[in-house]
Amino acid sequence: MVARLALAAALVFAAAPITAQGSDAEDPYIWLEEIQGERALAKVDQWNADTEAVLTAQAEYPLAKAWARQILDDTRQIAMPDAIMGDQVTNLWRDADNPRGLWRTATLDSYLAGAPEWRTLIDVDQLGEDEGQSWVWHGANCLAPDYTRCLVSLSPGGTDADVVREFDIATGAFVEGGFTLPEAKSNVAWYDENTLFVGTDEGAGSLTDSGYPRLVKLWERGTDFAQARLIAEGEQTDISMNGFSVLDGETRYRFVRRGPSFWTSEYALVTDNGDTVPLPLPEDAEFEAVLGGFVIGKLNSPMETSTGTEQPGALLAWSLDDVLDGGDPQPFAVFRPSETQAVEQVAASENKLWVKVLDDVSGKLIELTPDATGWTERAMDLPANSTIQIAETSGTGDTAFVTVESMLTPPTLYAVPSEGEPVAIASEPAQFDASKFSVEQKFATSKDGTKVPYYLVRPAGAEGPLPTLIHAYGGFRAAQTPKYLTAEPYRSGPLGLFWVESGNAYVLANIRGGGEYGPRWHEDALREKRQNSFDDFHAVADDLVANRLASPGRIAASGRSNGGVLVGAVANQRPDLYGAIISGSPLIDMKRYNKLLAGASWMAEYGNPDVPADWAFMREWSPYQNMRDTPDVPAAFYYLSTLDDRVHPGHARKAAAKHEAWGQTFYYHEYREGGHSVGSDHEEDAKRAALLLAYLNREIGSGAD
DSSP states (O other), X not given: OOOXXXXXXXXXXXXXXXXXXXXOSOOTTGGGGOTTOHHHHHHHHHHHHHHXXXXXXXXXXXXXXXXXXXXXXXXXXXXXXXXXETXXXXXXXXXXXXXXXXXXXXXXXXXXXXXOOOEEEXXXXXXXXXXXXXXXXXXXXXXXXXXXXXXXXXXXXXXSOEEEXXXXXXTTEEOXXXXXXXXXOOEEEEEETTXXXXXXXXXXXSBOTTSSBOEXXXXXXXXXXXXXXXXXXXXXXXXXXXEEXXXXXXXXXXXXXXXXXXXXXXXXXXXXXXXXXXXXXXXXXXXEEEETTEEEEEOSSOEEETTEEEOTTOEEEEEHHHHHTTOOOOOEEEEOOOTXXXXXXXXXXXXXXXXXXXXXXXXXXXXXXXXXXXXXXXXXXXXXXSEEEEEEEOSSSOEEEEEEEOSSSOOEEEEEESSSOOEEEEEOOOOSOGGGEEEEEEEEEOTTSOEEEEEEEEETTOOSOOOEEEEOXXXXXXXXXXXXXXXXXXXXXXXXXXXXXXTOEEXXXXXXXXXXXXXXXXXXXXXXXXXXXXHHHHHHHHHHHHTTSOOTTSEEEEEXXXXXXXXXXXXXXXXXXXXXXXXXXXXXXXXXXXXXXXXXXXXXXXXXXXXXXXXXXXXXXXXXXXXXXXSOXXXXXXXXXXXXXSSXXXXXXXHHHHHHHTTOOEEEEEESSOGGGXXXXXXXXXXXXXXXXXXXXXXXXXXXX
């Protein structure tokens, strides 16, 4: 590969030579981990400027940026129901005039009629201007059943850490003298109208090694937080602790959750006097909902019950009354997925349980109803071969609000009542002529024989190999389901649309590590099995080549966050196959990841590099340690945020420093705001999409050698 991007061949700041894999010598680029360090930011500014100088000069850049902004700011977007609160619905609306958003409310009746009458509660842009803060909306937790008081979370610049303030819906104002918490990675929820569950940063000993709350306290209105009552505490090595409540009919159940690891939890009921009673859910089960006095959990490993062995993926129910009475409640199965199915979402309305399943990665919505003889199941009539997402459910009555979309069909929001047929409330307009493209689901065979599904989008009637962008994630049970092309791939805006409009191909790969086929699909890529996810990605790329749909060197690998591990590993392992790498907010240095920000919380997923047995398998695929000083490596584009307080910006910075030292082609763009999602408004999102399009064209598309 010819290195066309002239980022200096040597570091501005002198550094020791790169050391070989396995060396104990100090990382010569560790100074780039100083997030706000003057030296580090000067290097970031240089890389940003060099990248922008090249890519913004591309002919397609201004057109793509303007088009992306038009799509992102389209006022015909769906006003999604962020919460259904009795007879009201809330929504955060963002457009060109309101880049940070309007938090607003309307009556549920007007919303269902497709003509919501909105009342603005908080203008986030105006609030930021008034207070001199770059506020980013992080949501509101309103207390049922009255929904008059809310805990509003606002982040300065988009970090995971935020401030919490009490807000009054009726007056449309923050409550003077109400509950407030300063900036921290807090866990806050309502206990009752005058009491909160709070876990926050109280100084030494109050946080876990992962940087999340270790303590759960009850804080009463009108008292100093120093007087808050401690009701539960975890270990220093835990991930986090939190308290929360669920209103089930007229009964409010309160819980405390302890997270010993990323994939294990211990739940307890909180009694009226603040005592805790353990729930009988297995440690690796997922707490899904409460309905009719039962807690619903999803199994992630087999469980012996009085009626036999329940398999991973099944939904089970336990009686909460039996738990409170000190009994030993026997669970019973509510839903059992088939071999090709996976339960992806569960939500409760007043009397129903709504389950979204994937069936060979295609969405289905199932309604479950408890009655005297058991739980009855009914599949809802929604478009087939689509991606379905449960947006919200009604607390009063039994209606689910779901979106349905595909790569070529824009999202439609449906109200799905328990009785009657689904009703389309709103649809996004088509942003392109879908007849110009074809989509098909294909299956590749991985190294161990596993069939790996993927979705392929190409111009209709195209023949022969095309430059191809493959996006995947492959971790944390997160299934990758196909979305409308204006939102593919994730956090790259309408890049997928721009790419196929230019005559190229886009692929969404459902590799192991995600939740596409339930717990087994995730477990097959945990820790020492991580290579399976990389092999799956290679298998998809090789399948495209074998079927003359793509060519080696004209394939781009895309991933973000955990996907940074993925694309970094595949680039190191098969430089013959990939010509470009898009790495967003990436994990890269797996030797030090557990020491950087929230990294320690993910050791159950990857392994602990400080344990020799774990590092023995991690070192085989850790992207940073396996980078090599050779000329023919894929040209990487790293995009990230300085204020990402989840995945440390040092990962991408240090990888870029190695590329630079070796004279390898790379591109780099670090936003100062935006947090882990990268980009705090549509202007930044549009810019990123345009930069990435110009980059792909240069490296594997029409502008490549």
